[in-house]
């Protein structure tokens with residue numbers, strides 16, 4: 001990595017995924033050298049193809065639950081590797097538990113050896129099916145450890161505990177970002193999450209599959225806003241967890257209607273069974289991010305969805 005000389009260097013695990021690929025680009029634009037590590041279990045090299053010619057970018061295909069060796073100095077480790085969509089982590093339950101536990105252990109060990117700042121991609125799922133609304137960082141959550149979502153939720157809760165242990169016991173500089181539902185270009189069309197699912201259903205004139213009666217709520221953040229928040233957190237001194245997300249909350253049914261309107265589709269809504277332990281409400285309290293990072297989302301939902309719809313339209317036309 002001679003070409004990265006004189007630059008701050010970041011390792012992004014899960015860098016070929018949706019968020020990881022946006023993060024790699026953001027870091028390159030801010031003058032970092034970037035090493036992207038990914039085993040491509042849910043990611044794709046297509047996401048990082050545009051970065052491939054950059055001398056300050058390097059891709060390593062590796063499973064982060066295995067021994068990690070990097071000869072060069074690293075200043076920041078962004079640990080983003082993990083299946084993230086409910087469909088993916090139900091298909092890969094053991095890999096999800098392993099990347100959250102063993103993968104977090106390996107990457108924290110690397111951060112300790114390199115004296116790097118470690119940033120964990122955690123999730124609003126640590127709050128489970130929340131009994132407090134909106135969710136603040138001091139809420140401990142309501143998680144079913146043995147339900148189907150437990151493989152993801154508990155892996156992330158373990159990852160947070162391990163991160164804090166490395167901070168307290170080994171003095172590693174650590175950050176924890178609790179990411180709320182984020183959407184944007186480069187999500188996988190078939191990853192099952194509600195944003196790509198509804199957009200692609202609307203674009204193909206298929207029914208929008210609303211799970212349950214659609215009264216459960218979510219709050220959607222555009223990827224550019226999220227990445228800016230994570231970048232600010234990495235450069236801050238905040239070691240406690242920080243929620244990053246967009247507080248605008250709506251029901252899934254309202255969201256389906258919005259997608260139909262924005263795409264100009266004639267699709268109708270079709271109800272399907274609600275998945276086990278699907279959280280009934282979710283909305284981030286972002287007062288900590290506002291106070292500590294001076295951050296809040298800037299992109300309104302209609303604008304962000306407009307860009308995302310264009311992206312999926314483009315994919316469909318290219319096929």
Ligand code: NAD
Pocket residue numbers: 013014015016017018019020037038039040041042043044062063064065079080081082083084085088099103121122123124178179180181182183
């Ligand atoms: P994604 O599936 O697009 O990306 C995850 C990436 O991690 C993929 O490229 C995958 O191949 C890689 N990966 C998984 N296991 C690995 C392993 N063992 N070794 C190496 N690479 C591995 O998902 P995403 O939406 O980009 O999520 C990225 C991170 O953000 C995840 O940790 C996820 O839990 C967290 N997160 C995302 C959201 C969201 O709304 N997108 C919300 C909360 C948390």
Ligand code: UDP
Pocket residue numbers: 085086181192193194195197198209210211212216218252274275278279
């Ligand atoms: N959902 C839905 N239809 C779909 C996919 C998801 O109604 O085709 C619902 C899902 O039950 C949940 C919400 O949309 O209540 C958000 O789901 P997603 O998988 O995007 O993420 P989650 O917030 O559940 O992790």
